[in-house]
């Protein structure tokens with residue numbers, strides 16, 4: 001029977017198992033977005049994943065929204081990533097770069113006073129962490145329609161840069177309330193031009209970015225992540241079934257390398273979930289490899305694969321706290337204890353010091 005430990009051929013990239021490491025921001029890059037040797041150690045520790053998806057990685061200075069997040073838009077950043085991809089490959093692993101634009105989820109204090117940008121001047125909900133403490137999100141600056149081709153070009157260039165850095169592919173971050181998701185959902189997109197209004201318009205930037213990334217590399221190497229249920233940072237939609245029911249087949253028709261869909265999280269459940277079973281709902285619309293994520297353990301992961309609702313299962317926190325997660329799942333070994341205070345920390349503590357099982 002097919003399960004988490006059955007190998008998978010991702011368009012010629014042989015994955016030894018279907019236990020994917022989900023993208024996770026850990027804020028251990030240098031202040032200038034250059035990946036560090038500590039990040040290399042962290043990813044090498046997790047090389048037994050079917051494939052690693054990196055933390056979200058900014059495609060431009062404008063895309064930068066989180067302190068000590070890495071970038072992939074300058075030569076020194078590409079060189080830093082090259083050390084990581086080489087080391088992961090030498091350890092027998094595979095690694096995909098999650099490319100990202102934060103949109104309105106950012107603060108002027110970490111952008112030289114420049115306000116964040118967004119489809120519309122609607123602030124993100126929640127608050128933002130700065131070294132000085134927590135502050136509200138500001139009203140973002142509405143992007144001019146003439147600025148959007150530049151953002152599409154940045155996604156394409158980031159894709160070329162990821163290829164040059166030795167990655168096995170890219171994953172466009174279309175989820176979790178960041179720029180592409182802000183354009184897609186009608187709660188954050190109030191535009192009246194060709195990028196706002198009906199879903200065909202709201203999906204335009206995401207489709208253009210995916211198309212440009214495919215042109216920059218090829219379809220097999222370009223995945224995308226979507227969160228149909230989760231209203232992160234206030235990016236929400238009045239009719240998620242219609243919105244995601246439109247964009248998912250569009251992306252599928254582009255032949256993207258994979259689509260990663262997030263199942264509802266606790267925040268979505270608290271807010272009232274519009275779509276409960278994401279994999280089951282959208283599988284019939286997807287013929288490319290489908291990855292699911294959110295709240296999976298061994299039993300749920302094996303079951304979703306056995307039912308044919310997903311090809312790959314991504315694990316977030318379980319991989320953060322267990323560098324050898326595939327082995328632990330296979331042998332039913334217990335997980336390490338999480339230290340959430342250091343998820344977004346500085347330095348090795350709570351990062352590279354989660355132990356692997358003794359052999």
Ligand SMILES: Cc1cc2nc3c(=O)[nH]c(=O)nc-3n(C[C@H](O)[C@H](O)[C@H](O)COP(=O)(O)O)c2cc1C
Pocket residue numbers: 022023024025026054055056098173175176225262293294295296314315316317318343344
């Ligand atoms: C510390 C932390 C950082 C995260 N950063 C990202 C990110 O950069 N990009 C992303 O798409 N998701 C991010 N996520 C979400 C995870 O990829 C994943 O969707 C979430 O943890 C649910 O999966 P799980 O139940 O297996 O942990 C992050 C989650 C955590 C805990």
